[in-house]
Amino acid sequence: MMLKELVYKNRSYRKFNSKRKVNKGELEDLIDLARVSASSKNKQPLKYKLVTTGEDVDFVFDQVKWAWYLKDWKGPAPDERPTAFIVVFLDKQINDNALIDIGIASQTILLGSVEKGLGGCIIRTVNRYNMRKRFSYPDNLELVQVIAIGEPMQEVRIVDVDENGDIEYFEDDEKVHFVPKRSLKEIIIG
Numbered sequence: 001m002m003l004k005e006l007v008y009k010n011r012s013y014r015k016f017n018s019k020r021k022v023n024k025g026e027l028e029d030l031i032d033l034a035r036v037s038a039s040s041k042n043k044q045p046l047k048y049k050l051v052t053t054g055e056d057v058d059f060v061f062d063q064v065k066w067a068w069y070l071k072d073w074k075g076p077a078p079d080e081r082p083t084a085f086i087v088v089f090l091d092k093q094i095n096d097n098a099l100i101d102i103g104i105a106s107q108t109i110l111l112g113s114v115e116k117g118l119g120g121c122i123i124r125t126v127n128r129y130n131m132r133k134r135f136s137y138p139d140n141l142e143l144v145q146v147i148a149i150g151e152p153m154q155e156v157r158i159v160d161v162d163e164n165g166d167i168e169y170f171e172d173d174e175k176v177h178f179v180p181k182r183s184l185k186e187i188i189i190g
Contacts, residue, residue: 006111008158011179013119014066015080016150022084024052026116027149030086033112034105045094046105047141049087059134060085064146065125069168082121082150087131089141102144109147119152161186 001009027050034046051060061082066075076082086109090098106122113120124145131143154177161167161180169179 001115003111006114009114009119010107010110011119011152011156011177012121013148013150013152013154013156014121014177015076015152015154015175016082016119016148017153018079018081018083018150020083020151022052022082022118022149022151024050026118027052027084027086029116030109030112030149034108037104037108039101039104040095040098043095043098044101045091045098046101047089047091049089049135049137051085051087052083057081057083057085060087060131060146063127063130064123064148066121066123067169068125070171080153082148084149086147086149087135087143088145088147089137090144091140092142093140106145106147113149117151118149120150121148122146123148 031048031050034048035044039045051057061075064075067073088102088106090096090102095101110120110122122145126143126146128143137143154175156177156179158181159178161182167180167182169177171177
């Protein structure tokens with residue numbers, strides 16, 4: 001796949017084929033892509049927990065909040081849940097301010113997912129207290145986000161932002177997920 005095709009197919013998927021199990025090796029391949037990506041000052045402060053076992057996947061699923069704009073939606077149905085998660089940590093002993101690293105690594109992971117026929121969703125609303133209690137990671141690791149990974153089971157379409165400037169994503173009655181994007185003309189200055 002060409003880069004443009006990967007980028008256009010890379011969406012925040014929220015419905016997955018729960019029968020398609022994502023294995024640890026596939027996640028390791030994605031982390032390896034992130035590992036060799038750019039890092040601010042080359043400090044490489046990100047660490048990852050790979051979650052692929054049923055009980056842990058179910059636990060992490062219960063700790064995240066899906067889809068900010070879809071207030072009435074409680075998240076994927078049991079047969080639409082992701083089958084793996086990547087928990088992303090910032091090692092504050094290495095670098096306590098690495099927002100650029102988090103963005104670069106996350107995008108790289110998602111593009112790699114698309115290339116494998118998978119998809120993902122970056123989730124920052126996470127019950128960090130319960131996650132630390134369950135997985136017992138050291139204090140120097142700050143949980144920054146969780147990335148759900150699985151085989152997408154929804155159609156996501158990019159549409160133009162309407163005349164009111166509304167950027168909220170939405171679903172129609174056919175379960176198509178629409179994501180408004182600003183036009184190229186609107187975002188290029190001069």
